[in-house]
Amino acid sequence: MDTAPLYRQLASHYLHAIEAGTLNAGERMPSIRVLMARHQVSLSTALQMCRHLESRGVLEARPRSGYFIRKPAKSTLTPAREPQCTTPDPAQFVGVHARVSDILTRGQAAQVHTNFSGAVGAPELYPYEALRNAAIRGLRNHPDLFGRAVPLHGDATFRSVLARRALDARINIGADEIIITQGCVEALNLALRAIAQPGDVIAVESPTFYGLLQILESLGLRALEIPTSPQTGISLEALDLAAQTYPNIKGVVVVPNLQNPLGSIMPDSHKQKLVQWCEAQQIALIEDDTYSALGNSDVPLSAIKAWDHSGNVIYCASLHKILAPGMRLGWISAGRWQARVEMLKYAQSRPNEALPQIAAADYMASSAYERHLRRLRARLREQREQMADAIASYFPAGSCLTVPDGGLALWVEMPAQRSSDAVFDAALQAGIRIAPGLMFSNLNRFDHFLRISCGQPFTRELDQAIRTLASIVERA
Template sequence: MLYADISNSIARQIREQVLKPGDRLPSVRLLCQEHGISMNTAKRVFIELEAQSLIESKPQSGYFVSQLPYQRLPLPEVSKPSPISQDNEPEALISRVYATRGKPGLTHLSMGAPSTEMLPLAKLNKEIIQATRRLSSSGTAYEEVPGNEDLRRMIAARSLSWGGKLKESDIITTTGGINALFFCMMAVSKPGDTIAMESPCYPGSLQLARSLGLKVLELPTHPVTGVEIDALKKVIKKIDVCLLVPNFNTPLGSCMPDEHKKEVVALLAKHGIPLIEDDIYGDLYFGTQRPKCCKTFDEAGNVLLCSSFSKTIAPGYRVGWVAPGRYREKVLKLKLVHMLSSPALVHEAIASFLRNGRYDNHLRKLRATLLQNYLHYIDAIASWFPADTKVSRPQGGLAIWVECNKKVNTTELFETALKNKISIAPGRMFTLQDQFENCIRLSLGVLFSEKVDQKLKLLGKLLT
């Protein structure tokens, strides 16, 4: 839609501070002349921008760029993990937080996936029914080892959106994203090897690496641009494999610039170090264009690209995939040994959902909802949390990283918040080191409401 293209273009200029707070925007009449649109379309552009709290109307004066809430809040610091591999997993804390999932009566701000209100449940139910009719054995037979042919073809076709050149034969389906990471770690490492990761990092990746006997080396990470390349260069001879989430990682929400991705791919290829790339959040961008992957710049087949549909369509369906490059045969053998076959029914349903265009329609709505959530959450944090709070500025994904006063212990805060029917993810979950005790990850997967606003207000009071 034309109004959406124009409003997205203006929104991007505001978020990138090309247009600054207080700047006056073109009038409705001038916008009509510049873009050749009707008055109604021009008005709809301004309505959309106002709904995002990006602009404000001043009577008799026109429209002006608003003071964005996040601009009143400083960014969290670049992480400074120890350069020595450590193994201090907060296992009890992780189990305690995960145990709150699905419990009724809680506001699940620790949730790492979209809530059911954001998911196309009726359409997915229909796809499951149709899949039982299409499959020769109603989904009860084993699939071929690489996985559902239609699903792999649809994934390959979608790689064009990030500059990829994947073919159906490049892809192997898995049971969710963590299963893809498991096969990749198994394929490129052995017990005792050192794996480099961002810090902070998704707890599941840390636990998986430890379960395979790997030493984890956490890397300094910038809250906007991701892993610090200079830090990676300093330890390059100490590591055997690297795992990165370049696009909107959790919990920081950072997104590596394309030039950084290209440099990292070249650096690791030069030293013969495999790169496992987790792109599970790549489709959840807030801007107008999907970010590229590290795989985009992979000429040597050294990047093992993993993803899933758990964060976009259906967490419980466990539909994932991997494009393992030159490690394809190793990953395929591991899948045969450990899985034999992917779940036929749900993989066929997701393949159809992609094939008929419903996925793209759903993504447009989901991204708009998540962006609105982000703007509301950040406004609530700016209003209710202590003045010295620092907050990340994700340009996509599902996470906001909140850095509180150094005196705050968010592990203790978790227990207090739980008594007030609020579940949060304490920062200590996202590291194997003694750091991030004063940080919280909040999820954008919970639809913002008056109730959520009041819970954030209460959380702000608990922080004082």
């Protein structure tokens, strides 16, 4: 049984007709009156259906003429190029904090109507009402919760739920091997502090999310940027070359599934090879598994940790992107560094508050959680495709884009010579905020890239904003 609202069922019907070529670009849609009569639906349902297809870029409204099938987006953009596998630059850090802070400050100071800068979903993508109810239940069931010291390492039930969920990613760990942290950011901090000392070299994907570069810089660690494929993730060849040039690499940090900003997914064979290579080289492997649940497929992606038999992989994850942006719930399972990470967490911030863990455990143990994830995946897929269509329609020739199989953002290559910094400023002036490519590397290698969030439901306003952005890129 189809449980989608009537207007959505109707929309699917017409989408199929358009995809099948039954209705063609440029043709007029049946009028509202015809739709009402043909499908025995109300005026509001017929209208809602057309507006929905309009917001998805499938129809366009022409004044006094009704709705028309829109021209299909021009064929998708050229996929992003594979990186060259050369010896990496002696990257280290160049004060990315100052750069990122400057960009964030400029972004926050501006009045924007459209914010494409964050890799986070809109509130309506998340089950905040159900979580709120779970929190209220938690407060009722634990009346003296705020009067008692928080439990060491985290709430026991929550840790059990996480251990059970980890089985999906083929990780077999006990609840007592999980430490709850303040988001994945704290987990990464603890992992890096456990394996390295200031001055040490850490290999990272290039491009990578600026949060990681900031963490490395703030800990006095040096980032060694390894070329990373938009399709298959970090280049194992380049990593091996790097290790020959820099024999003192202490750790590798990767986002194997739906990398930020590329959206790449490492093939399982690469994951296994990377685990074995790191073991052989005695280099710690840190896995950031923040995005796995946001793939197109309902079949879970395997974590790198699944191939770890010696405790050399430190697994970090969070619920920030997949369940609740307003909860700071992350966790870490640190293999042979577990005791050291427990100590560092205790000394750095003590255990987390219990309430969000209680609420999240309550929700995640119910079947509603799986339903939420399926819905979230479907919506994000739709939003990514709509956004990719709009970018392909409006961006100037020479732009490249690989549409990833999941995640919250698109990584768009502008034609050469464009500066993301200049585009960022011009876009802000037009009320649009994006994340410029130069935030994602200590080098200037990605200055002609933009990361564009697909976290918000696609609307005519967003379409218009992409059109404006494209003209800024065109003129830049």
